[in-house]
Ligand SMILES: Nc1ncnc2c1ncn2[C@@H]1O[C@H](COP(=O)(O)OP(=O)(O)O)[C@@H](O)[C@H]1O
């Protein structure tokens with residue numbers, strides 16, 4: 001089940017639903033762990049082929065010399081002792097055949113696949129005569145195929161065949177609103193943690209984190225917390241340090257009662273968002289909902305560094321990204337602004 005009520009997820013769901021009504025080949029792009037396979041399963045489940053099989057091929061794991069046997073099957077006794085085997089195309093008859101990480105297919109395998117997609121016909125190894133295929137193709141990739149085509153690592157003709165309809169699964173950091181719902185969903189899947197909840201600060205830290213490994217990483221983090229926390233409330237300390245680091249760096253002054261002012265918070269937060277926007281001030285203003293002038297004012301005021309090393313480092317990184325003059329940094333963490 002595709003969980004998430006964010007706008008991005010609503011748009012994705014709608015697109016998948018529309019695509020599922022057709023029999024076109026679909027190419028799903030998105031970062032690792034973002035939910036591409038889940039999206040492919042959704043297309044299958046909502047299509048008229050839903051009663052047929054959903055067969056997945058992991059293109060990254062396919063052995064070069066066995067591509068044909070894997071995909072097309074092999075006739076009994078093609079060579080002495082060889083047992084007949086059905087290929088993935090045959091197994092996916094009347095259903096959906098999912099090529100996962102299709103960008104990892106070797107060039108030779110790409111040529112073989114292209115031939116099948118053109119002829120809509122497969123022939124078993126050692127077989128006589130082809131068999132017409134009746135399966136819907138869905139492919140997924142975590143690297144933009146267009147880029148691989150430019151680098152001559154993916155055949156352009158196969159790319160055009162596959163990319164009939166393209167679907168992009170957005171990374172989790174582009175739909176942070178979904179994090180609380182995903183947390184509840186994942187907790188609910190573990191019998192021992194069904195009544196558990198994520199503490200307020202822990203949840204805020206999860207929402208603030210950038211999730212390079214997307215939903216898959218979030219699942220692992222929650223499972224780890226379920227294994228380690230006494231329950232029933234998961235707190236900040238039950239999460240891995242690299243996930244809470246940025247959050248604690250931002251809130252440290254509040255936590256230690258050093259500086260409760262909203263202005264200090266706003267200043268730090270603005271820098272954090274600006275860093276996320278790779279120093280693009282206009283974009284940062286848009287995301288923060290403040291004017292360019294306000295942002296410039298925040299940046300020109302030096303913020304006190306946190307009392308901990310990481311906080312200072314994070315601060316230095318942010319300042320470097322936005323050209324705050326070095327004299328604005330507080331080198332000893334004294335909190336005194338020069
Ligand atoms: N929107 C979502 N709702 C619920 N679970 C999700 C969602 N997106 C991803 N997941 C889960 O995250 C994990 C990774 O998803 P997967 O589809 O395998 O990602 P990808 O194929 O893009 O690497 C799976 O366990 C999947 O069930």
Ligand SMILES: [Mg+2]
Pocket residue numbers: 033036037100
């Ligand atoms: Mg996958």
